[in-house]
Amino acid sequence: MTGIKEKIRLIQKNIQIPLGKEIKLMEVCGTHTMSIAANGIHSLLPEGIRLISGPGCPVCVTSQKDIESALILARKDNVLITTFGDMIRVPSGKDRLENYKNVHIVYSPMESLDLAMENPEKEVVFMGVGFETTAPLIASTITEADKRKIENFSTLCLHKTIPAALELILSSKDSEIDGLILPGHVSAVTGSAYYDFLQDQKTPGVITGFDGLNIMESIYLLTRMILESKTNILNNYTTVVNKKGNTDAMELLDIVFEPSDADWRGIGVIPGSGLKIRDQYKQFDALEKFPMDPLHIEEPKGCLCGLILMGKVTPPECRHFGTSCTPLRPVGPCMVSSEGTCAAWYKYGRGDKNSDR
Amino acid sequence: MTDNITMTHGSGGRQMHNLIHDHLISRLQNGILEKLDDSARLQNANTDRLAMTTDSYVVSPLFFKGGDIGRLCVCGTVNDLATSGAEASYLSLAFILEEGFPLDDLKKIIDSIAETAKEADVKIVTGDTKVVEKGKGDGIYINTCGIGFIPDGVNLSTYNGAPGDLIAVTGSIGNHETALMLARNLLKFDTSISSDAAPLNKKISRLLKLTKGIKTVKDPTRGGLASALSEIAEHSNCEIILQEDKIPVDKDVQAVCELAGLDPLFLANEGKYVIVCDPSSADAITQVFPKAEFIGEITDKQPKGRLLIETVSGGLRKIGMLETAQLPRIC
Numbered sequence: 001m002t003g004i005k006e007k008i009r010l011i012q013k014n015i016q017i018p019l020g021k022e023i024k025l026m027e028v029c030g031t032h033t034m035s036i037a038a039n040g041i042h043s044l045l046p047e048g049i050r051l052i053s054g055p056g057c058p059v060c061v062t063s064q065k066d067i068e069s070a071l072i073l074a075r076k077d078n079v080l081i082t083t084f085g086d087m088i089r090v091p092s093g094k095d096r097l098e099n100y101k102n103v104h105i106v107y108s109p110m111e112s113l114d115l116a117m118e119n120p121e122k123e124v125v126f127m128g129v130g131f132e133t134t135a136p137l138i139a140s141t142i143t144e145a146d147k148r149k150i151e152n153f154s155t156l157c158l159h160k161t162i163p164a165a166l167e168l169i170l171s172s173k174d175s176e177i178d179g180l181i182l183p184g185h186v187s188a189v190t191g192s193a194y195y196d197f198l199q200d201q202k203t204p205g206v207i208t209g210f211d212g213l214n215i216m217e218s219i220y221l222l223t224r225m226i227l228e229s230k231t232n233i234l235n236n237y238t239t240v241v242n243k244k245g246n247t248d249a250m251e252l253l254d255i256v257f258e259p260s261d262a263d264w265r266g267i268g269v270i271p272g273s274g275l276k277i278r279d280q281y282k283q284f285d286a287l288e289k290f291p292m293d294p295l296h297i298e299e300p301k302g303c304l305c306g307l308i309l310m311g312k313v314t315p316p317e318c319r320h321f322g323t324s325c326t327p328l329r330p331v332g333p334c335m336v337s338s339e340g341t342c343a344a345w346y347k348y349g350r351g352d353k354n355s356d357r
Numbered sequence: 358m359t360d361n362i363t364m365t366h367g368s369g370g371r372q373m374h375n376l377i378h379d380h381l382i383s384r385l386q387n388g389i390l391e392k393l394d395d396s397a398r399l400q401n402a403n404t405d406r407l408a409m410t411t412d413s414y415v416v417s418p419l420f421f422k423g424g425d426i427g428r429l430c431v432c433g434t435v436n437d438l439a440t441s442g443a444e445a446s447y448l449s450l451a452f453i454l455e456e457g458f459p460l461d462d463l464k465k466i467i468d469s470i471a472e473t474a475k476e477a478d479v480k481i482v483t484g485d486t487k488v489v490e491k492g493k494g495d496g497i498y499i500n501t502c503g504i505g506f507i508p509d510g511v512n513l514s515t516y517n518g519a520p521g522d523l524i525a526v527t528g529s530i531g532n533h534e535t536a537l538m539l540a541r542n543l544l545k546f547d548t549s550i551s552s553d554a555a556p557l558n559k560k561i562s563r564l565l566k567l568t569k570g571i572k573t574v575k576d577p578t579r580g581g582l583a584s585a586l587s588e589i590a591e592h593s594n595c596e597i598i599l600q601e602d603k604i605p606v607d608k609d610v611q612a613v614c615e616l617a618g619l620d621p622l623f624l625a626n627e628g629k630y631v632i633v634c635d636p637s638s639a640d641a642i643t644q645v646f647p648k649a650e651f652i653g654e655i656t657d658k659q660p661k662g663r664l665l666i667e668t669v670s671g672g673l674r675k676i677g678m679l680e681t682a683q684l685p686r687i688c
Contacts, residue, residue, distance in 0.1 A: 005602075005671040012671075040672025107545070212670025338618050349675030 004213050008044065011216045015223055017048030023226055024050045024176050025219065026169070026311050028162065029183035030057030030339025031210055037348035039212035041219075049223065052311035053344070055165050055264065056183055058130040059086045059337035060309055063263040066158050067092040068294040070127050073156065073286065074100040080119060082112040083127040086337045089330065093297045109141040109155075116145075116153040125286045128155045133185045135159045135275055136249035139256035142277070142284045154286040157277050160262050162186055163197055164273030169310055170201040177311060179222035180205035181215070184237045191245025192235045202231050209237040256281055265333065266299070266306010305332035308341050315345040322346060362458040367488025377486065380464055384471045385450075389482040397482035399447055399504070406507040408443035410434060414499040417686045419462065421540035423532070423551030424627070426499060427469030429688055432556045432627055433578070434503040435477045439561040440574045440630075442513045443505030445477060450501055451485040455494035466497065477556035479503070505558075511565050517572035518593030518633045520657035525632040525639075527646040528553070529605040530582050531621035533628070535613050537687050544617050548609045555628035564645045570635030577631050578688060580679045583622040583664070585631050586653075587678050590664045593633075599653035599666040599676075623679045625687050 017023060027033055033053045036042070042051065055061055067090055073079050074097055081103045088097040088105065097103045106112060109126050116124040128138045138155055145153045162183070169175060182195060182205045198205055204225040208218040218236045225232060235241055253275070262274025277285040299306070303325075304318035315321045315334070325331035327343055334340035365372045382391045389397050401407075414430040424432075435445040450470065454463070474481055536552040538544045561574060573593075577585040582604070590597045606614075606621045614621050632642060633655070642649050653666075664676045 004669060008671050037674065038668065039670040040666075040668045040674035041670065043673040044671065212668065212672065216670070347677060349677060 008213055008216050011213075011220050012044050015046060015049070015220050017046050017223065018227075022048050022050060023178050023223055024052055025179045025181055025222055026052045026054045026177045027181040028054040028056045028166065029186065030060070030337065031185065032181055032183070032208065032215065033057070033341055033344045034339055035210045035212070036215060037344040039215070040348075041212060041215055044216065045219065049219065052177065052314075053308070053341035054311055055169065055267075055309045056131065056162070056186075057309075057334070057337050057339040057341070058134070058160070059090060060305060060333045060340050061160060061264045062087070062090070062129050062158055062333065063265045064092055064297045064299055065263060065294050066156075068297050069292050070097060070156055071095055072292050072294060073125050073290060074103055076290075078122050080104060080115060080122050080124045081127060082106045082109070082115060082124060084129065087127060087129060089336045090333045091300070091330065109138050110144065113141065113145055113148065113150055113153060116150050120152060123152050123154065123289065126153070126155045128157045128159055131160055131162055131183075131186050132189045132253070135257065136189060136246075136252050139252045142256050142281050143252070145284055146281065151283070154284050154289050155277065156286040157257075157275060158262070159257070159275040160264065160273055161259070161275065163194070164270050165264065165267075167197065167201065168267070168270055170198075170203055172310070174312070177203060178226045179203060181218055181222070182207045182233070184209045184240060187235075187237065187241040187245070189246045189249050191243050191250075192233065192241055193243050194245065195233045198233055199231060204231045205233045207233070207235045207237050207241050209240065264309070266309055300331045303332040305334045305342075308334055315342040318342070360460050362454045362456055362460065362463065362488055364456050364488055364490065366454065367486060373486065380460070380467060381484065381486075384467045385474070385481050387480045387482070389480060390484065397447070399482060402444070402446065402506040404506045404509060406509075408438050408441045408505045408507055409503065410437040411500065411502040412437060414501070414688060415495070415686050416537070416688050417495065418540050419466070419496060421552055422536050422549075424554035425466060425469050426497065427466035428473045428554050429627060430499040430501045431470055431473040431477055431479070432554050433688060434501040435479055435505075435556045435558040436576050436627075436630075438503045438505040439558040440513065440576060441505075441507060442511035442561070442565055442574070443507045444562050445479045445503050445505040445558045447480050447482045447504045448474065448501050449483045450481045451499065452487065453494055453498040453500075454486065454488045455496050456488055456491040458496050463497070473556060477558055479556075479558070508565065510569070513571065513574050515573050515575060515589045515592040518589055518595050518597075518655050519572070520595060520655050521636065522572060522633050522655040523636050523639060523651050524586065524597060524599065524653040524655070525634065525642050525646075525649050525651050526577075526582060526605065527557070527630045527632065527642075528628075528648040529607045529610070530577065530626055530629060531606055531610045531614065531624035533626050534581075534624040534687055535610050535619075538617075539613075544613060546613055546616070548613060550607070550609045550613065553626055553628035557628060557630060560645050561630070564641060567644065568634075568638040568641035570638035571632060572635070573631075573633035575631045577626050577629060579625050581621070581623040581625055582631060583620075583676045584679055587664045587676065589631070589633060591662045593655070594661045595655045596658045596661055597653055597655055597664050599664070601666050601668045603650050603652045605648070605650045622676065627688065
């Protein structure tokens with residue numbers, strides 16, 4: 001264990017920023033946000049580096065409208081909803097999925113199929129959120145349902161993909177992001193070549209694993225590239241990520257889904273940033289089975305989740321943070337999800353002016 | 358006699374009499390309880406300092422790997438007494454049974470109570486049994502109250518920590534709550550994790566005889582190690598720094614925590630203590646608790662009253678109190 005600490009100290013000494021210069025790095029993925037906070041990485045970095053959390057928390061980016069759609073389904077007597085855990089606590093107006101007995105938390109979408117077999121008189125709807133990492137699981141659940149001819153299963157498909165969102169953030173006029181800590185799990189599926197499009201954005205990126213040492217290495221690599229004005233995409237997670245990725249998973253994605261527009265919380269609709277179920281499998285699309293027109297639900301007043309997801313403000317700049325918005329009574333999704341930026345800042349004491357020594 | 362608890366078991370008549378004689382006294386007799394007086398007459402040890410505590414047990418499920426509600430209701434109360442340095446002497450035992458509760462389960466629970474009381478060397482001297490209608494309870498609830506005597510010269514409290522003191526934990530953390538989650542099928546992993554529920558009063562008595570430098574003994578139950586140490590930091594008005602790589606967590610527990618997104622620092626334990634001591638007491642702690650680890654120390658840094666951790670990466674971060682309950686009814 002001490003070996004790791006020593007290696008990290010060595011890297012720490014080599015991360016040097018010229019006086020007066022500020023470098024802003026965005027960690028795209030929510031798991032990185034948590035790991036950075038849990039490892040106390042901020043306390044190891046020099047003054048001039050700021051880490052900004054990006055849009056890679058699936059719960060956080062799910063729009064108010066999409067949560068309201070899930071609630072419309074949950075209110076139906078003949079529907080059972082299956083979902084990953086954190087989703088049930090996200091407020092929509094005065095309601096949330098947690099309030100409904102027919103909402104089941106699952107660890108794998110496949111559990112929905114068993115539930116559908118056990119409850120033939122009900123429709124089981126899986127709430128599909130997540131990025132390129134989880135989408136293949138849903139795709140294989142859909143093909144499995146097709147194979148087993150399960151007719152009472154469908155998916156509320158809210159999947160999002162990383163490239164379009166990153167492009168939007170980097171190309172927005174007031175973007176100040178100098179470099180990207182790229183997601184490890186997503187890249188394991190997509191392969192490192194997936195990020196070639198970033199070359200156009202003139203922003204370097206490093207694909208990174210999740211332990212403290214790997215994160216510190218990537219921060220070092222990024223600062224070097226930024227100071228030398230290089231814009232390469234490096235892979236610093238070679239034990240898991242290769243150039244091509246998991247081609248089987250990517251093919252499966254392409255068989256079941258097609259690109260579509262997606263509504264991101266606080267950002268709005270980003271063209272081509274979502275996944276829609278292809279016509280061939282439309283019997284598993286909850287939106288086909290239950291056409292819906294959700295009421296417009298206002299985002300909680302003063303909630304800055306959208307700007308936080310774009311990396312434009314930090315949680316303490318939100319007037320709700322730590323006062324009216326806590327993990328016990330969350331106002332916005334960034335405080336609900338364990339991967340959310342606000343939850344990480346709150347839990348690990350960042351934003352508490354006294355937390356740095 | 359029927360095989361389930363009925364309302365007449367709590368009516369004060371023949372059936373209640375039989376229940377107490379056949380199933381309680383036969384298992385728990387100790388020279389005092391079987392007198393069945395409305396209050397027990399107790400003998401004072403050679404001290405004028407008395408410690409008293411009470412705790413109710415509503416754990417679900419009643420039986421889990423490594424323990425059951427019976428073992429828990431003895432351990433929890435004698436361990437609470439030991440945090441004041443008291444040697445547990447007497448316990449009261451009160452059951453609230455739900456109509457329909459299987460008698461076999463009750464027998465198993467009383468056997469477990471008897472066995473654990475023997476292990477802890479504590480006498481159950483008075484008790485009560487009530488039955489509530491079906492649907493008004495959840496099988497069985499138990500309350501125990503404990504009395505113990507504090508030896509002269511012993512003065513343990515969460516207010517005693519001072520700069521330079523060491524923080525020890527007597528063994529690996531998180532096992533109890535993880536075992537409960539597995540027992541409730543909230544986590545579906547095939548592991549052998551069992552609860553650490555155990556009475557530790559005799560060990561603490563031995564430790565206090567061996568060394569004078571013990572300042573605080575606290576059981577990290579609900580809220581876990583993090584909450585116990587936050588309280589000590591606040592009460593002692595000092596800063597505590599932990600070393601993450603020194604905190605003992607069993608491999609199985611660590612793996613389950615990583616997969617389920619739980620933090621072992623916040624998981625409940627039922628057979629572990631956090632001890633604050635003068636460095637001169639370290640050897641005595643290791644002697645009594647061979648699996649103890651020294652996980653941190655109290656500093657003289659400002660601001661006071663907070664708990665920090667140096668992570669495995671060497672970074673420093675704050676540990677707060679538990680915000681949302683990870684799991685209800687774990688004890």
